[in-house]
Amino acid sequence: MTKRVAAVLAALAVLAALVVFQTSGGDGSSPGVRLLRQADGSMVLADTSATAPVLDLYEDFDCPVCKDLHSRVDATMRRLAAERKVKVVYHPITIFQDEPMRSNSIRAAAAARCVPEANWLAFRDELYGMQPAPHGEASGFTLEELVRAARQAGASVDQCVTSQTYAEDHLKQSARVRLEGTPTVVLDGRLLGDEAFDPKALETAITGGSGVTV
Numbered sequence: 001m002t003k004r005v006a007a008v009l010a011a012l013a014v015l016a017a018l019v020v021f022q023t024s025g026g027d028g029s030s031p032g033v034r035l036l037r038q039a040d041g042s043m044v045l046a047d048t049s050a051t052a053p054v055l056d057l058y059e060d061f062d063c064p065v066c067k068d069l070h071s072r073v074d075a076t077m078r079r080l081a082a083e084r085k086v087k088v089v090y091h092p093i094t095i096f097q098d099e100p101m102r103s104n105s106i107r108a109a110a111a112a113r114c115v116p117e118a119n120w121l122a123f124r125d126e127l128y129g130m131q132p133a134p135h136g137e138a139s140g141f142t143l144e145e146l147v148r149a150a151r152q153a154g155a156s157v158d159q160c161v162t163s164q165t166y167a168e169d170h171l172k173q174s175a176r177v178r179l180e181g182t183p184t185v186v187l188d189g190r191l192l193g194d195e196a197f198d199p200k201a202l203e204t205a206i207t208g209g210s211g212v213t214v
Helices: 003-024 066-082 101-114 116-131 142-153 158-163 166-176 197-209
Strands: 036-038 042-048 052-061 085-092 184-187
Touching: 036 116, 042 066, 042 116, 052 066, 066 085, 066 116, 066 197, 085 101, 101 116, 101 142, 101 158, 101 166, 116 142, 142 158
Parallel strands: 052 085
Antiparallel strands: 036 042, 042 085, 052 184
16 A cells, blocks of 8 residues: 555545544534533533423432432433433532532532533533432542542543532522422423433423423
8 A cells, every 4th residue: 555545545534533523413412412511500412403392400419319310311311312302401409408418519510510511421420420328427529539530531620620610600500599309300391200210201201291380
């Protein structure tokens, strides 16, 4: 193989990789479906140019029931978003008032604000995977653990995590959300109940419409 032919083949390989990257949305999602961070720190997984129901998920990373919801229906939410059947909006909030849960939650949510969009869902998975024991006396989500989790998700944001840059703003945003508990799942303004925990029932709610208006 001549050097010129090899160079052409290499250029074609790079071009093909770029096409795949652009077609996939850059983060492995479907064409046009991207994860975008909003000014309040919430994350939108959607094709923003398409019309689809909006599923708002209010979650506290130190909430055991949120972890249960994540394990049950996260894959369903992501699949339906990739299929343009729903726009998922993740709202990390701090709902706990007692310690150490409150501080655990704040540290985790502030760290999540540091993580780039391309790595955020993987970091969210890491957070739920390392969630401290429910209502334990010892603190969890230590800064060192959060730095390691971010790196595991592919993000090197050590300084941002350890300085808790976004902690204050996270608390301000959380104070604006009037909820009695987490997780709270709202579909186009309708509060979902037990169906939010069942993959098939959740998909039916999204594609067929159900729930209680709030």
